[in-house]
Amino acid sequence: MGKVTADISMSLDGFIAGPHDDRENGLGVGGERLHEWLYDLSNFHERHGTEGGVQNQDDEVLDESFRNVGAVIIGRRMFDIAEEAWGDNPPFHVPVHIVTHRPRETLVKEGGTTYFFVTDGIESALRQAQTAADGKDVSIGGANIIQGFIKAGLLDEIQVHVIPVLLGEGRPLFENMSPDPIELEIVRVIASPEVTHLKYRVIKH
Amino acid sequence: MGKVTADISMSLDGFIAGPHDDRENGLGVGGERLHEWLYDLSNFHERHGTEGGVQNQDDEVLDESFRNVGAVIIGRRMFDIAEEAWGDNPPFHVPVHIVTHRPRETLVKEGGTTYFFVTDGIESALRQAQTAADGKDVSIGGANIIQGFIKAGLLDEIQVHVIPVLLGEGRPLFENMSPDPIELEIVRVIASPEVTHLKYRVIKH
Numbered sequence: 290m291g292k293v294t295a296d297i298s299m300s301l302d303g304f305i306a307g308p309h310d311d312r313e314n315g316l317g318v319g320g321e322r323l324h325e326w327l328y329d330l331s332n333f334h335e336r337h338g339t340e341g342g343v344q345n346q347d348d349e350v351l352d353e354s355f356r357n358v359g360a361v362i363i364g365r366r367m368f369d370i371a372e373e374a375w376g377d378n379p380p381f382h383v384p385v386h387i388v389t390h391r392p393r394e395t396l397v398k399e400g401g402t403t404y405f406f407v408t409d410g411i412e413s414a415l416r417q418a419q420t421a422a423d424g425k426d427v428s429i430g431g432a433n434i435i436q437g438f439i440k441a442g443l444l445d446e447i448q449v450h451v452i453p454v455l456l457g458e459g460r461p462l463f464e465n466m467s468p469d470p471i472e473l474e475i476v477r478v479i480a481s482p483e484v485t486h487l488k489y490r491v492i493k494h
Numbered sequence: 495m496g497k498v499t500a501d502i503s504m505s506l507d508g509f510i511a512g513p514h515d516d517r518e519n520g521l522g523v524g525g526e527r528l529h530e531w532l533y534d535l536s537n538f539h540e541r542h543g544t545e546g547g548v549q550n551q552d553d554e555v556l557d558e559s560f561r562n563v564g565a566v567i568i569g570r571r572m573f574d575i576a577e578e579a580w581g582d583n584p585p586f587h588v589p590v591h592i593v594t595h596r597p598r599e600t601l602v603k604e605g606g607t608t609y610f611f612v613t614d615g616i617e618s619a620l621r622q623a624q625t626a627a628d629g630k631d632v633s634i635g636g637a638n639i640i641q642g643f644i645k646a647g648l649l650d651e652i653q654v655h656v657i658p659v660l661l662g663e664g665r666p667l668f669e670n671m672s673p674d675p676i677e678l679e680i681v682r683v684i685a686s687p688e689v690t691h692l693k694y695r696v697i698k699h
Contacts, residue, residue, distance in 0.1 A: 302668035480683035
């Protein structure tokens with residue numbers, strides 16, 4: 290079975306989106322800054338069906354993040370905010386399991402993405418995603434989902450792309466965590482000019 | 495004139511001390527974890543008047559942090575918590591300016607440390623520290639002081655030693671910041687096995 294991984298851009302002060310993130314502005318006020326490092330990369334273009342892009346160290350990191358992913362799990366809030374932006378050919382190209390309290394019919398999109406709505410919790414979502422991933426990794430996304438997986442001891446690895454900015458306010462990656470410390474092991478650090486990629490293994494007890 | 499710098503250990507989830515940090519437990523519950531990387535280093539021993547210690551990459555980082563510092567500024571809360579632990583020969587070995595609302599007589603300690611109590615704000619503390627530093631850097635410490643200096647546009651560089659742990663709760667390095675984003679420039683990343691040293695320049699407008 291593959292690993293359960295998370296891959297997320299975070300400001301040095303811990304935010305993954307600016308304030309007021311909603312359908313109009315999925316990354317919140319100022320939050321686009323956190324994804325700037327991605328927009329010119331070859332792998333980003335490929336995922337979004339556009340041409341061109343740079344091939345550099347950051348692009349390799351991005352490629353590695355995508356390459357082993359066989360299925361994705363996200364929260365309903367993230368889905369609702371981004372569904373329209375992701376359009377008919379979403380950038381996932383694998384099955385996406387959306388953890389939600391509100392049932393919805395499975396949606397088959399173009400390019401390999403299918404949206405499944407899972408109403409019985411993250412462990413069920415993980416089982417379904419692991420089956421769908423067929424030996425590859427399951428990548429999870431969104432602050433709430435990442436927090437839930439860490440607290441439940443279900444996350445194997447997290448890569449944080451630290452962006453050199455203090456947003457000041459927004460949506461924190463880590464909040465509502467358990468007061469019991471969770472140890473990480475540094476897997477790898479890649480220092481690029483505009484972003485620092487920190488990959489950790491989550492130590493489970 | 496030297497730079498104004500900050501140098502601080504932070505958990506990946508943004509804490510510089512655990513909860514309930516007080517005189518009994520200066521780093522709060524679980525907060526010692528954030529300073530573990532320091533205790534065996536040669537420069538740490540030297541500062542604290544003990545023998546031995548390892549000389550490795552982390553020790554070089556620590557040496558660099560100390561080498562250029564001509565004066566220190568900290569908050570009264572940090573001082574009150576740590577004064578006893580720092581003892582008669584505190585680890586600073588330079589003038590220390592304590593920003594406070596409560597006046598107190600200047601205290602001359604052994605080994606080059608003198609405690610000055612500054613009651614008219616951080617800008618005054620900075621002027622006094624810069625005079626005392628005599629061309630060397632002024633190093634500032636404590637979350638409140640660092641936040642105040644960043645918001646006032648007075649911090650030149652910040653080095654964050656990112657510790658691979660999620661503390662879950664404690665004293666955040668960045669809170670009560672301005673909602674206006676502050677850009678940083680990555681100066682240097684040093685990846686050690688147990689800690690990642692991220693040094694940034696603060697971009698001022």
